[in-house]
Amino acid sequence: MTYSIVGYDPKEKEWGIAVQSKFLGVGAVVPWAKAGAGAVATQSYANTAYGPQALAAMENGKSAEETLNDLLSVDPDREMRQVGIIDANGNPATFTGSECYDWAGGITGSHFAAQGNILVDKRTVQAMADDFSNSKGPLAERLLHALNAGQEAGGDSRGQQSAAILVVKEQGGYGGFNDRFVDLRVEDHPEPITELIRIYNLHQLYFAPSKAENIVKIEGDIKSELTQQLRRLNYIKEDTANDEQLYKALTAYLHTENFEGREQPEGQLDLEVLAFMRKS
Structure with a gap:
């Protein structure tokens, strides 16, 4: 019921996720991240335990693939799950269970994993992958731009409702007291990605350092x-x-x-x- 992209910026040491869904408050379910550990998008019939479990495993040195295999091996409903993971070193992994509703699938590339289910077709995921691969600039902006490209390519076949972006960075949060560098949500909106980009621009105005x-x-x-x-x-x-x-x-x-x-x-x-x- 969702499409997302998980990404990593090796220069700035940032991990993040951008997601959109025809689902109320998708930001409360799908995105999980911790600076120095990695980032996770858990969706379809989401198992939210995947988030903290995957981050703990990667913080202890496991790769994205190893972490993904461990999660799936003990989940009897794994064929209903869809997951995208980036580990501490930026290595990606993605999984789409055989019982996810069409169209469903994922793509990995250098420092990203893009995935979605109940999409119009595979062009949504491909558009996110291509856009992220060919973009430069801050990770948050690359993720948002890729998410928007996915929507323009078709998006969720049921429409739009909510969107979120989470980017973590060591001491990147307000006042340097946590790692939530960018943590923004649109819970219910006819054009949630457009609204999320507007809010992100406000976030940069208020919190980004002066040039x-x-x-x-x-x-x-x-x-x-x-x-x-x-x-x-x-x-x-x-x-x-x-x-x-x-x-x-x-x-x-x-x-x-x-x-x-x-x-x-x-x-x-x-x-x-x-x-x-x-x-x-």
């Missing part, structure tokens, strides 16, 4: 526009504002809008913040 080329001094036209925007948004009440009032108003805005991650030393501004102000 050096976007950091500018608050002076000249930038200072004039910043003052105007802060006044329009009611962070500056006076007709004129000195530097102290301007910087105080900017700080209040950044903290209200959860832009702490883009806060710069006094006298500097991330242009992505100003762009967001224009749209507010």
Whole structure:
């Protein structure tokens, strides 16, 4: 009832899964990942125990294939399961049981496993595989782009409902306290992948580090526009504002809008913040 892609970025040491299904809240069932261990997509008549069991096995050094074989060997309903796995070293494995509903199947390649069931046809999985293989950039974006390519190629034969992306990285979570680098879900939506991409872009705006080329001094036209925007948004009440009032108003805005991650030393501004102000 689902299609997914599991992937690995050897440079950034990231593991992740992107998934879509005609199923409510697919992100609560299919994706499992742990930095340094690997990533798992468990679907069809999903056995959610596969997630923690596979991650524990791979954390102890087992490969994706070994882990998959171990899981299936003790599951009497294995022919109803579909699984995609990436291990700690980026090796893939995929399995589609003989009792999964057509079309069902999977493909593995360099650092990915793509799989799906109840699909229009095999082009969905092939499109995900081709797209991921030919793409560059952050793992999350490659996974989302591949998922979207799968939808454009046909997707779930029953339609769309929910989608999710989970990418893990050592100390990649908020504040560096966990490994959930990207963990986003769309639970029920007529176009869940499109909505997931929109939310991901917001996630990057709020939580991705500022790019050096976007950091500018608050002076000249930038200072004039910043003052105007802060006044329009009611962070500056006076007709004129000195530097102290301007910087105080900017700080209040950044903290209200959860832009702490883009806060710069006094006298500097991330242009992505100003762009967001224009749209507010």
